[in-house]
Amino acid sequence: MDLLVTGVGEVAADGFDFRAELGRRGYKYLPSASQYVLAAAKRALADAGEDALTAAGPERRGAAVGTNSAATSLHHAMDRTVVGAGGAGALSPVTAPYFSINLFGSRLATEHDLKGFNLTVTSPRVAGLEALQTGARAVAAGRASRLLAGATEEALPEGEPGADTSEAGAVALLLEPAAAVAERGGRAYGRVGVVTFFLPPALAAPAGGAGAAAEALRDALAALGHRPGTPLTVTAVLDGSPVGEAVGEAVAAAFPGAERVPAGAGCLAPLARVAAALRHPADHAHAVVTAAAEGNTAVCLVTPGGSGGAEASSR
Numbered sequence: 001m002d003l004l005v006t007g008v009g010e011v012a013a014d015g016f017d018f019r020a021e022l023g024r025r026g027y028k029y030l031p032s033a034s035q036y037v038l039a040a041a042k043r044a045l046a047d048a049g050e051d052a053l054t055a056a057g058p059e060r061r062g063a064a065v066g067t068n069s070a071a072t073s074l075h076h077a078m079d080r081t082v083v084g085a086g087g088a089g090a091l092s093p094v095t096a097p098y099f100s101i102n103l104f105g106s107r108l109a110t111e112h113d114l115k116g117f118n119l120t121v122t123s124p125r126v127a128g129l130e131a132l133q134t135g136a137r138a139v140a141a142g143r144a145s146r147l148l149a150g151a152t153e154e155a156l157p158e159g160e161p162g163a164d165t166s167e168a169g170a171v172a173l174l175l176e177p178a179a180a181v182a183e184r185g186g187r188a189y190g191r192v193g194v195v196t197f198f199l200p201p202a203l204a205a206p207a208g209g210a211g212a213a214a215e216a217l218r219d220a221l222a223a224l225g226h227r228p229g230t231p232l233t234v235t236a237v238l239d240g241s242p243v244g245e246a247v248g249e250a251v252a253a254a255f256p257g258a259e260r261v262p263a264g265a266g267c268l269a270p271l272a273r274v275a276a277a278l279r280h281p282a283d284h285a286h287a288v289v290t291a292a293a294e295g296n297t298a299v300c301l302v303t304p305g306g307s308g309g310a311e312a313s314s315r
Contacts, residue, residue, distance in 0.1 A: 007174030009043030033070035036170035037152035062116035062144035064135030065105035066127030116144030125292035128271030133194035153266035162265030209246035231284035234258035241293030
């Protein structure tokens with residue numbers, strides 16, 4: 001199915017007030033990461049227009065949310081409660097269910113009557129882009145015709161690995177079929193296609209690691225429909241791990257003008273860069289590349305406008 005992004009919503013943790021974003025009742029006890037993604041989705045739907053989601057029945061609406069650290073702070077608090085004097089009986093019945101990472105996106109499905117599917121992905125660094133990929137794959141399989149895809153993160157507790165580069169906030173995108181957008185006279189930001197692959201750290205570390213990364217990068221862009229020599233702006237969201245350095249070298253060699261952005265501890269920054277490319281398009285495609293120290297790597301091709309370009313890949 002040819003999907004177009006018609007709604008983009010973002011929220012940052014700084015200055016966030018769930019009462020102003022979501023309402024004064026019913027949200028107070030939700031974990032922050034759940035509040036963030038609800039607010040980002042609300043903004044994306046408002047951006048797309050009133051009928052963008054509701055034109056499809058509940059069984060034709062789906063959601064996919066990526067996160068790495070939505071539950072970490074809550075888990076730490078639960079651990080302190082359980083090992084303390086209160087024991088497990090002192091856990092709050094309101095927040096206790098959120099020990100499961102899948103619960104952070106479940107309120108999104110309840111709030112917007114998304115009965116087609118509700119997916120949570122947690123792959124390091126790439127989970128936000130993987131939510132786009134996995135959600136589009138489910139749509140292509142006929143499980144829905146509208147997709148809310150996004151990423152949400154909560155700041156890591158002090159002392160947790162990566163706490164100094166914590167991410168907090170959310171990004172949400174609404175995707176719908178090109179035919180539906182045309183029928184309702186909607187506006188489209190463009191298309192997004194995602195390919196993921198694994199670059200083993202042991203392969204990335206030696207001198208030939210950049211070569212292996214370059215080959216995988218070429219294959220990913222080709223699968224997304226990009227032709228060598230065609231104008232392409234590239235943003236690489238990477239850390240300093242062997243995998244990050246190998247991918248960074250490959251990107252710099254293939255695209256000398258590419259922007260390299262220091263990666264945070266979660267999966268939010270890559271999807272935020274996709275949202276920025278959609279909102280502020282050039283006259284050609286834009287690729288967002290990211291990789292985790294564990295080897296998970298993703299490439300997202302953003303094609304502006306409502307025609308041409310690549311469809312979301314299920315590779």
